[in-house]
Amino acid sequence: MSALHYPTPPAVSLLTSFLKRGAWKGTLPRIEARADAIPTECAAYAKVCGFAAPDPLPLTWPGVATVGLQLAIMTSPAFPLPVTGIVHTRQRITRRRHLRAGEALSATCVVDGHRVARSGGEFDLVVSVSSAGEVVWEGVTTILTRPIKGHGGEREAVDAPPPTGALVRSTRWRVPADQGRRYAAVSGDYNPIHLYGLTARPFGFKAAIAHGWWTLARALAELDADVPEACTVDARFVAPVTLPGTVTFEARRSPEGIGFEVRGRKVCIVGRVVG
């Protein structure tokens, strides 16, 4: 096991991570990173994502505030896979209570092994955010990586099925061309696939795409008060939101919770909030 204790990866690690190439066989080792403090000032972030207020902290903010931890793991020498070409496929968030601006929060992030999926390997980055020793927020970020060979079998059923129940929200978002750049400025995620069409094309995209974290955050901001204080969110990223674009957001309430979907020409995100 490797234990890291810095919130952001050193540039040299980032560079060497890009140099990792080729297929990889083996088992991902357990790597843990820890940050004694994470930022809680997120007014600009809240605005870009459409949250009404930065306090209490937006449900997705701890995930963004700990991206540095996640990168620290994925760029550490002990992590055998390249950081390029990874795909954020699923996000699970559990919030025990509201987190307040100015609250002293610490975080840990752990990766421990992987699974073989249809088109590659999947691993989970498990982030736990604590306040005064008590875990108040947990996030599981599932990443697909191609250097691990997939089993090539049948496409897995989407875990979060299309929402059913009574329609409670249905609205359209016009996502502007600069959305990726605006989000990058407040999240620090300057992945070129989100910035311009020109910078996205070398990575196989015809146009820039919105950050998955932004799309999820925007969806949760739209649900607003329908998201209870203590809740679990499970979202599956099915296809990216192409920039610029117009998508439809729909949410349906059922006894199982609130299911939501962001859809452009095809489904982009499907998820559920359970209180």
Add this chain to the structure above:
Amino acid sequence: MQKPILLTPIPPPPPEQRVARDARFAAEGERRHRYHLPEALDSANPIGFRTRVPLTMDEAAQAAALLSLEPPAAFVPPTAAPTEAELFEEASLGVLSSRQSTNYRGHRQVTLGPADAATLAGLLRRLDGLDARPGGSPVLDGAAYAHVGLSRPYRTPFTFLLTFIGHQPVASLLTVPVRAWNKKFHYQDDIPTIGYLQHLHIGIWAEALERAALLASAGRRRANVLMAPFSGPELQAKNAAVLAEIEALVGLTDADRAVGWRVCLVAQVGDVTTPSPLTPEVCRKVGANLLAFRSERIQPGVNAEDKAPPAYQTRQDMEVPQGLTEMAARAAYNAFYRWTGVDREAAKELMLLERIDVLTPNGKERLRAVRTELDAVTDKLVAGIPLWADLPTGRSLSKNAARGKKAFGLAGQRIYVGGLAPKKVDAAGIGFLHAVRAFGAAAARSALVCELAGCIDLPAGCDLLAGICLMAGPVNQNDIGKQFYGGADLLSGAYPDDEPCALLVWTLKAKTVADPIGNEEQLLNAKQKGALVDLRAAPHEVAAVRRDGKIEPIRSREGRVNAERAFADVGNFVTDHEGREIPGNRGSAWPEAWRGSVW
């Protein structure tokens, strides 16, 4: 006193004759047209595509109280501060929807908090020509807030077209630019009835404000609407100094004034001790219904397009109960009395109404004569449009003018032509433009009688039982004939000695199928296909609040604008036969944290 209104249900036809709107999405690969549901709605307007909500007789009896509302006599200290959510729904029933069928954006409102409302009350008391109100000053103290309404002259593509009519062939090269100049900079209208439209709309808005305040607050608050001192150039000149102070309070700029924006009404809103005539649940239902009412232009089997689905091609000879038309007239006289202060008997004298009962031979003949007369005017104006303007634009002017024949087609079981006689109005001591506003209010209220009655005990599978279309187009067409071609007023046959001025036509249709969604799409979507771009105003475009000395648009914050549909909890959204909704139509609630108290 206003007389109470009793809503009379309309007997539905036998089940085998009932039809419903064929609301469905276009199949994949199928060519979309205006009878299909739109693929999506992308709009910040609070209305969306709505269906009527059935009312029971008991609910309708409660709703009928809205048709004889007296203005409040006093306000009491508020039990709770007004919330942003309440102001939004009030604006939704007022400035955002009181004009149902045009894309004329001629109204804006600025809402003042309690302190500014108190300042405003002081200013109002200094105005000349305040509304008549038995028992003292119409200006009240203790308002929780106040809306200041602004309006500008009526200008649409139709009024642009009017610039080119009625000119001599060669002289038009000079007279057209002169008229355009006068329209733009001196607010002169091509024909008088276009000028009156602005005031008819103000009256309709004033009416809507009274109901909106009550419904949005679940009966807790009432609106005290004043519009007399703001109507007409004489009063505006007399009140210029006070009006300038009010304009400064609401942030009216010189640029606004230059395009004709002026204060047109004020609504003081406050808590009252009078018990609400409607339960909170009925307030929600009626509010949702008010957003669903649309101009009903189509009479199945009479003026439906050939390409319309079969539901629109089947004639429905439904009977309109006599009681309903009597109540519609009573509501109109109530409103005219409410807004002018003349007693109801005098109102009956002043409001000129010609009833065309289409189901009788005489009525049919009269309707034919009106249609022929209007079509003849259209032919003349098309022939007279200057070629130097028409040819370079691909004859778009004459083509648009020719469309008037279809747009102004009159159809319905009952048709009323309404207007005023300027001399009689003057003799009654009422300013003519104020009377026009009161007439607009009266027309809107009588239409509402029919629309609400049309919702009583709606049988399953029916869209509605009665719809109304208030039309100014036929009157404008008639006015063109009067001004340029020596024609007579539409009402001159019925009132030969009064030198009448027709102002509106309303056509009542009893039927079981609502107009196709396409009628709305015509107004909403320039391309009339695909995902809609709603041309109706968003809240932030026409409504603002004054807070801490600043004028801030409502429902525009932190980069977000409104996506909420007012009274959405009632759930009256259009669906297809399988219950599928139009994506984006239901909307999404404004963030809870922003819905609290405003001041």
